[in-house]
Amino acid sequence: MARRRSVRNSILLHRRVRDWYEKHRRELQWRTTTDPYEILVSEVMLQQTQVSRVKAKLPLFLKSFPTLRALARASNSDVLRAWTGMGYNNRAVRLRELARTVLELHGGALPRQSKALLGLPGIGPYTAHALLCFAFGKRVPLVDVNIRRVLSRVFWKMDDLSSSVADAAAWELAAEILPRDAYVWNQALMDLGATVCTARRPLCASCPIRSQCASAALLEHARPARRITRAGTEPSYQGVPQRIWRGRAVEALRKVRAASSIPLGELGRRLKPDFHEGEAGWLLSVIEGLAKDGIVETRSAGSATRVRLAS
Numbered sequence: 001m002a003r004r005r006s007v008r009n010s011i012l013l014h015r016r017v018r019d020w021y022e023k024h025r026r027e028l029q030w031r032t033t034t035d036p037y038e039i040l041v042s043e044v045m046l047q048q049t050q051v052s053r054v055k056a057k058l059p060l061f062l063k064s065f066p067t068l069r070a071l072a073r074a075s076n077s078d079v080l081r082a083w084t085g086m087g088y089n090n091r092a093v094r095l096r097e098l099a100r101t102v103l104e105l106h107g108g109a110l111p112r113q114s115k116a117l118l119g120l121p122g123i124g125p126y127t128a129h130a131l132l133c134f135a136f137g138k139r140v141p142l143v144d145v146n147i148r149r150v151l152s153r154v155f156w157k158m159d160d161l162s163s164s165v166a167d168a169a170a171w172e173l174a175a176e177i178l179p180r181d182a183y184v185w186n187q188a189l190m191d192l193g194a195t196v197c198t199a200r201r202p203l204c205a206s207c208p209i210r211s212q213c214a215s216a217a218l219l220e221h222a223r224p225a226r227r228i229t230r231a232g233t234e235p236s237y238q239g240v241p242q243r244i245w246r247g248r249a250v251e252a253l254r255k256v257r258a259a260s261s262i263p264l265g266e267l268g269r270r271l272k273p274d275f276h277e278g279e280a281g282w283l284l285s286v287i288e289g290l291a292k293d294g295i296v297e298t299r300s301a302g303s304a305t306r307v308r309l310a311s
């Protein structure tokens with residue numbers, strides 16, 4: 001890995017990024033609030049879901065669970081139903097679990113200290129700092145995948161589009177160059193990474209910090225990076241990754257009346273019309289994985305197994 005560029009003119013860097021952000025920032029509803037709960041929900045949703053989808057789903061979720069207290073008191077089944085269309089259902093269950101812990105340990109108010117936030121289940125350095133910065137107005141650095149990519153390219157010579165520095169180096173640099181207005185800087189870097197300094201095809205010609213970027217000359221004519229897929233690395237059944245089967249199973253169970261369960265075989269037929277007895281072991285392994293994550297519940301009824309969303 002090339003040596004990092006020294007931080008010589010960060011004032012100019014800040015000004016250019018801020019000026020660009022004023023004209024080009026994305027209008028996102030979670031930027032119009034400082035409510036810690038709303039910011040928490042939006043950050044959890046954004047972890048693995050596209051911005052456009054979060055924009056559509058966040059208001060609906062907040063309508064169902066307007067406060068952290070309301071979320072803490074909801075059943076997993078209700079939260080999973082409200083999570084429809086978001087994918088990665090574990091996040092819904094973990095979010096409710098987090099709400100319960102905050103209610104129990106902090107009376108329902110998210111703590112304002114980094115250490116206390118990091119002690120909560122499911123909160124890592126990124127989410128903790130996002131809350132500190134965006135909800136509580138603290139001057140803290142932030143590194144997500146977009147920010148890491150921008151900082152890597154600006155301060156190190158990256159000669160291929162898929163390279164970035166390690167998290168620890170990015171956090172260290174982000175702290176070193178943090179301006180006073182951390183909120184705008186962090187949001188601006190995220191937007192720059194999402195819309196200009198993109199993973200596969202950076203738009204160096206129209207980048208506001210091109211003249212300060214260590215990698216521009218190396219990357220501006222680089223071939224678009226190939227999409228990184230998990231094909232071949234994750235378990236699958238009949239060519240479909242197991243995580244897709246998991247999602248389909250949850251989707252099928254969302255359509256079952258609240259608190260009702262269905263037999264495993266019936267669920268199998270809803271997932272694939274040609275489901276047969278010989279596939280029961282495979283389906284059970286899918287369901288056991290979901291049960292382990294607190295997403296579904298099973299119970300034995302005679303020789304049959306019944307399944308439903310977790311209560």
Ligand code: SF4
Pocket residue numbers: 150153154196197198202203204205207208209210211213214215216219
């Ligand atoms: S000049 Fe290119 S590589 Fe450098 S920050 Fe801008 S878009 Fe990214």
